[in-house]
Amino acid sequence: MSNSEDVQVLPLLPLKNSVLFPNLLMPLSVGRPSSRAAVEAVLATEGKEMVIVAQRDSSKEEPQFEDLYNIGTRAIIKKMARQSENHMELIVLGVERVVILRLEQSQPYLTARVRPYPLPDEKTPEVQALHRAVIELAGRAIQLAQPSLPVEVSQFLSSTDDPVRLAYLLGSMMSLELSKEQALLEAATPGEALRMMHKFLTNEIQVLELRNKIASEAQSEMTKQQREYFLRQQLRAIQQELGEKDPQQAEVEMLRERLEKLQLPEEVAKEAQRELSRLERLPPGAPDYQVIRTYLDYVVELPWNTTTEDNLDLARARQVLDEDHFDLKEVKERILEHLGVLKLNPEAKAPILCFFGPPGVGKTSLGQSIARALGRKFERMSLGGLHDEAELRGHRRTYIGAMPGRIIQAIRRGGSKNPVLMLDEVDKLGRDFRGDPAAALLEILDPEQNKSFRDNYLDLPFDLSQVFFITTANTLDTIPRPLLDRMEVLRLPGYSEEEKIQIANRYLIPRQLKEAGLTPEQCSFSDDTLRTIISRYTREAGLRQLERNIGRVARKVALRYAEGKTEPVAVRPDDLPEMLGPYVFSKEELRKELPPGVATGLAWTETGGDVLYVEATLLPGGKGLTITGQLGEVMQESARAAQSYIWSHAEEFGIDAAVFKDSGLHIHVPAGAIPKDGPSAGITMATAMASLYMQAPARPDTAMTGEITLTGLVLPVGGIKEKVLAARRAGVTRIILPRANEKDLPDLPDEVRRDIEFIFAERIEDVLAAAVPALAEKAQALKTG
Amino acid sequence: MDRPKQLPAFFFPSLQSEERTYWRPSVDVYRTPNGWLLKFDLAGVRPEDVHVEVQGCLIRVSGVRRDLLAEEAGSYYSMEISYNRFERTISLPCEFANPHVSLEGRDGILIVRVSEG
Known part of the structure; x- marks a missing residue:
């Protein structure tokens, strides 16, 4: 392949992505205008010769001379055909390697001076x-x-x-x-x-070997599957030969049998049959097979018609309730009432109750006790933090991994359609973009609608009307109104100290001793000991901390027995610091003497009641009313109303009106870090202000609660029991209450009513007369005058 | 300039690659009573561009076919005829001590007669 001609001038044809080697044919497709011009020119020559050279960057559409490699191949166009105006196909033959010496022309196409560049002969x-x-x-x-x-x-x-x-x-x-x-x-x-x-x-070769390895692995995987399929077919054939049913058929048969036995409601039966026939037609490997199978399992397992027999023996029910819980008369009465109704009308709708009270007062265990008294199944679920409606109502079956909602799941677990279903923490429902579970509860808890509750997963109506729903809540404020409206709210207020001692003796101590492995003879608590635990180690309306502390004491005692002690232990109040550590709470000491401008108030909190002081002071030279202590809007307004009342009656009280002009007033309610709200401190603030302006101290043993109006009326407030219990704990002996709250007194334990003197006020003058001794006369005169 | 992707699939043997860098004219070979007659299909090749070489029984015909109408014909619509250098070597099953070769061009066919001289 030597070539005698030396230097030649030939057109250059830039090539993308590829190199033409000598001695080889290559098909080319020419579209670029400059390339077409070059090819046209070459075709017009006698020899059809040109140089084909690769371009360095294949993305360049119009490569210049600098974009080309400088070694290319001289080639002859062997065949050519036009595909269209702008496009031709060539077959070119590489002749010899050439080196490109110099550009001769760059328009309309590139031509260059080239010289053959043969390889040396080498025969080593x-x-x-x-x-x-x-x-x-x-x-x-x-x-x-x-x-x-x-x-x-x-x-x-x-x-x-x-x-x-x-x-x-x-x-x-x-x-x-x-x-x-x-x-x-x-x-x-x-x-x-x-x-x-x-x-x-x-x-x-390495790449190919790897490729073949991968391919053969995939292949063996395939053959494994085929083998399995083949064996399964054989198995089926053998089973048929032996007269056995194939597993799928057997499964369908079993489901059908169970469905027929169940006597489902008509709509349910129809739907279930439909799904069953779909199941029959599907191969067991189909993805839908398991879905339908699980669904049918669920349908079959739900207690469509299963109800438990209610225990209508009232005496026994009362006994069970009393055994489990102390007091709580109102709730127990309500349960027994329902039993009475059921006795007369077995079709009666179950009530929907809402137990509302501070933590640890026994709301949840009361639910269990009710189920026991009624002889029904008990199922409990917590709604705290639940924020997805689908949790309650389920997901539609089209979703992968869909499940029924918690209501239906609980019913299935219970295995009867009339369980006691407790929905705990209904006040702590969440709500977000996924929906509002409270809205779903509206349907579930409405006796008119829940006869045919449709779970998204089941998509069949299920009768929830015989379910005994009980919800629990710590506060009613966060429960949506429509939801609250559907429920019968029963308050479980906090326990007094005496009640706690009773409960501890009857329930908590035996339970904790049993936990610790002790007998009642081995360890005993005196009432004084319990009182000390309650006042020094706990601060709660419920009983959890008390029970925990009793448990701790019991374990300490158990340890002593384990170490060899034999004689019984009677835990005395003095032993407590050793067993439980130093006192956690100092007793809420009443202030012995109150300076002018301070009055004792009562507050209701979620964990029970509390005693708080309202402090008022004059700011000489200041202006207006300053209110501090994290008071809410209502409480601030109530402070203003109190001030306005005192101001407007300054003359009658004998207060120098100038003091209102010359001095500002500051009201503070400790503890400053705890947010407070509500109108019930109205009369307390009025008393504090009156005491301040008159420079007459209020009685330290007297606490008060009540709302004040601008005209001086005292309006009723809530939470009387908790407030009174807290006041008693703190050592208050006289309590001023609005007249309208007199009706709440029967709720109070006898010993409280015995210990405390109650004064009922209709007007603020009554309050002042009772609270500030120096004002008694004036106030009385004001009222009558 | 794109090379169509489908053709040089990896290791798919493009047997055309056996082609030399020149084209091979077709040839008919006849046995005659006193020797051989070879007809080379060399349409469009000028007589002065053909070169015949005889070496014993090897007959080599080479040369160049130039596209004579290149300039006057306008632009190509399609092209199938091979141009430029050609070469063909025929090896005859005989040996002439003293071969006599005569050439004759007729209607684009080159006739080569070989006989014992």
Whole structure:
């Protein structure tokens, strides 16, 4: 392939992505205007010769001379056909390698001066060895890539006696990167070209081996599955031969049998049959199969018609309730009433109760006790923090992993359609973009609607009307009105100290002793001990802290027994610091004497009641009313009303009106960090102000609660029991209450009523008369006058 | 310039690659009573562009076919005829001690007669 002509001027045809090797044919597709111009010009010559050269960056649409490699291939156009105006197909034949010397012309197409650049003849043993190695590698690569290729191909490869031609041929057959192809074309000697090819082939073989490995792994995976399928078919055939049913059929039969036995409501039965026939038609491998199967299982397991027999023995029910809980008369009466109704009318709708009270007063355990008294199943679920409506109502079956809502799940667990279902912490329902669970509860808790409650998953009406719903809450403020409206609210107020001692003796101590492995004889608590625990280690309306502390004492005692003690232990108040550590709470000491401007008030909190002081002071030279102590809007307004009342009656009280002009007033209610609100401190603030302006101290043993109006009326307030209990705990002996709250007194334990003197006020003058001794006369006169 | 992707699939042997860098004219070979007659299909090749070489029984015909109408014909619509260098070597099953070769061009066919001289 030597060429005698030396330097020639020929058109350049830039090639994207590829290199044309000498001795090889290559089809080309020409579309670029400059390339078309070059080809047209070449076709118009006698010899159809040009130089084909790769461009360095294949993304360049109009490559300039600098964008081309400077070694290319002289080529002859062998065949040509026009596809359209702008597009022609060529077959070109590479003739020889050329080096591009210089650009001759760049418009309308590139032409350049080129000189042949033949490879030196090299017949060294090394080249021969490489030649053979490359032939061998190529044969292996072909075997790996296309095992079905005829043997002739490799024979053909080995028949190529020119090593460079072999390298070029292989280079064009492998899908090498452009830079590698160009490097091969530029190889200075046959040895270098062969070494390069050797490297490429070795790499290619590795890749191919890896590819074959992956392919064969996938293949074996496939054959495993096929084998399994085949074996399953055989198994089925054998089972049929033996007269056994195939498992799927057996499953369907079983479900059908169970469905028929259940005597479902008509709509349910129809739907279930429909699903069953769908199940029958599906192959067990279908994704829907398990979904329908689980659904039918659920339908079958739900207690559509199962009810438990109510225990209508009133005496026994009363006994059970009394056994489990002390006092709580109102709630127990309500339960017994319902039992009475059920006795007369078995179809009566179950009530929907809401137990409302501070933590630890026994709301949840009362629910259990009710279930026991009625002889019904008890199921409990907490709604605290629940914020997804779907949790209650379930997800539609179209979703993957769909489940029924918690209501239906609880019913299934209970296994009867009339359980006692306790929805705990209904006041702590969340709500977000996923929906409002409270709204779902509206349907569930409405006796008119819950006869046909539709869970999203079941999509069948389920009768919830016989479910005895009980909800519990610590506060009613956060329960949406419509929801609260559906429920019968029963208050479980906090316990007094005496009640706590009673409960401790009857329930808590026996339970904790049993936990600790002690007998009642081994460890005893005196009432004084309990009183000390209650006042010094707990501050709560409920009983949890008390029970925990009793438990701690019991464990300490158990430890002593375990260490060898034998005689019984009677826990005395003095032993407590040793067993429980130093006192946690100091007793709420009443202030012994009150300076003018301070009055004792009573507050209701979620954990019970509390005693608080209202402090008022004059700010000489100041102006207006300053109110501090984290008081809410209502309380601030109530402070203003109190001030206005005192101000407007300054003359009658004998207060110098100038003081209102000259001095500001500051009212503070400790403890400053606890937010307070509500109108019930109205009369306390009025008393504090009156005491301040008159410089007459209020009685320290007297606490008060009540709302004040501008005209001086005292209006009733709530939470009387908790407030009175707290006052008593603190040592208050006289309490001023609004007249209208007199009705609440029967709720109070006898010993409280005995210990405390109650004064009922209709007007603020009554309050002042009772609270501030120095004002008694004036106030009385004011009222009558 | 794009090379169509489908053709050089990896290791799919493009057997055309056996082609040399020149084209091979077709040839008919006849046995005659006193030797051989070879007809080379060399349409469009100028007589002065043909070169015949005889070496014993090897007959090599080479040369160049130039596209004579290149300039006057306008632009190509399609092209199938091979141009530029050609070469064909025929090896005859005989040996002439003293071969006599005569050439004759007729209607684009080159006739080569070989006989014992």
